[in-house]
Amino acid sequence: MAVKHIGIIMNGVTGRMGTNQHLIRSIVAIREQGGVALPNGDVIIPDPILVGRNEAKLQALVEKHNLKRWSTSLDDCLNDPYNEIYFDSQTTVRRAEAIRKAIQAGKQIYCEKPTASNLEESLELAQLAYEAGIKNGVVQDKLFLPGLLKLKRLVDSGFFGQILSVQMEFGYWVFEGDWQPAQRPSWNYREEDGGGIIVDMFAHWRYVLDNLFGEVKSVSCIGKTHIPKRVDENNKPYICTADDAAYATFELEGGIIAQVNSSWTTRVNREDLLVIHVDGTEGSAVAGLRECKIQHRVSTPKPVWNPDIPNPLPFQEQWQEVPGNQEYDNGFKIQWELFLKHVAADEPFPWTLLEGAKGTQLSELGLQSWKERRWIDIPELSLGVKKSGKIVNASK
Known part of the structure; x- marks a missing residue:
């Protein structure tokens, strides 16, 4: 050795x-x-x-x-x-x-x-x-989080049948910095310093969606700066020039629709800071950072909408935990x-760095979609190959 x-x-x-x-x-x-x-x-x-x-x-x-x-x-x-x-x-x-x-x-x-x-x-x-x-x-x-590894296992096993849709909720309340210190650095809220939740989180969502469910093909996004002023690390007020929330819809290959909300201005009333809900013809799953639970087609209850009586069904209890079956580092x-x-x-x-570029691409197109208020298709990225001293496009 x-x-x-x-x-x-x-x-x-x-x-x-x-x-x-x-x-x-x-x-x-x-x-x-x-x-x-x-x-x-x-x-x-x-x-x-x-x-x-x-x-x-x-x-x-x-x-x-x-x-x-x-x-x-x-x-x-x-x-x-x-x-x-x-x-x-x-x-x-x-x-x-x-x-x-x-x-x-x-x-x-x-x-x-x-x-x-x-x-x-x-x-x-x-x-x-x-x-x-x-x-x-x-x-x-995030591909190596226990919850997402369990989710990937379900996808690879065919548990969902045909995947129909993905819903992702991410975020928490980041304090403004006046009466409690902020949990994130102030540059995150200044566009000129590279801040913004779209730039930060869409790089993550690109590889999560691509690797778990299918390549992202198009995007529709609205961003917001909900908190216009914050206080920095030196206790000085500053104007927020970057988005602190984004509300996006992505279309993936195979026609899968992914709805993704990202926010530093939301108070958490869910099981984790990131929750991914996947619906398929044969079953559904809800994954957080570490845990994942499922509901198969054969064990799906049959609720009936009736607003005139208290809800009789314990929805949260009708799901089964996915075991880890391994140690997660x-x-x-x-x-x-x-x-x-x-x-x-x-x-x-x-x-690779090319995969990283895909995240930057999705952030830019998300910002463009917000600015132009429209759906935008996502071109395929590839590297060039040198021929006769020139760079020409080539599939990756």
């Missing part, structure tokens, strides 16, 4: 998501478990170097989690051949420039989404990585392990 240490540049891990999900619950957890085992018996040990602008935060993270390396110079990290992977969880407006530099330095790329501020940049990054022949991936963490950690195996052992990893 050989032990291989892989240097990973981690840029942006002083933020909430980068610290908790990518550093502590993924890379540090992988190190503490002894690395990632490959099929040939070798073991990969990730060796991160934390990069950012705040020396104090970087040093504190390194010391707290028994790490050794940190830097405020991205260029120095990229110039070090020991570092094979570049990871980016910065704010969206900073991501594309750093990834370009990492591609030029020959690093394998793994990053958060959205991969860039617009579709043109997202496709450019995918094309650059393709031309450079480097491995690349985008975080698509952190979704971010699972995908990190898959990407490390992809880099070290060339194992498959389908969630």
Whole structure:
């Protein structure tokens, strides 16, 4: 058995998501478990170097989690051949420039989404990585949530018969920051800083819908800025220029209709922060982040609408829990392990920068639909192939 240490540049891990999900619950957890085992018996040990602008935060993270390396110079990290992977969880407006530099330095790329501020940049990054022949991936963490894994099992087994529709409700009340601190950073509510729930969440909904039910073919969307003013981290009021809620309908391949509400201005009266309800000819399912319950055709009750009497049926009790039948690890950690195996052992990893660009595309078309108040079809994305020094379209 050989032990291989892989240097990973981690840029942006002083933020909430980068610290908790990518550093502590993924890379540090992988190190503490002894690395990632490959099929040939070798073991990969990730060796991160934390990069950012705040020396104090970087040093504190390194010391707290028994790490050794940190830097405020991205260029120095990229110039070090020991570092094979570049990871980016910065704010969206900073991501594309750093990834370009990492591609030029020959690093394998793994990053958060959205991969860039617009579709043109997202496709450019995918094309650059393709031309450079480097491995690349985008975080698509919700695919590895226990509730969605159970839902995928139902889809693959044919439980639903013909899937008819999908309803998704996501969100919670984010405090305005005046009498209680907000749970999300203030840039989320400023369009000029890359904020907005459409930009943030449609990147997620694209890969969830594509991977579970069928490719998204068209979109109709209305966004709103329900809360016009908020208070930032420095207790200063600011004007919200980005949408904080979106009400969308998607048509998927096969004629499946998906209705998706996303909101940071709703108070939760459902079983989870994300609830996905799927109806099919043979059965239905309701999934949250961890749990999933079903109602088959043969056990479907026969309610009759009668508003003149109290409801006699205990609807919530007429569903059956889907068992886990396995242990579920952190979704971010699972995908990190898959990407490390992809880099070290060339194992498959389908969630590429091109897949990330699809999320950016859906966000842009959702915003366009809102502006123009109409349905918009979604063109197929593909990378180009170099021929005679020119880029021509080619299917992916």
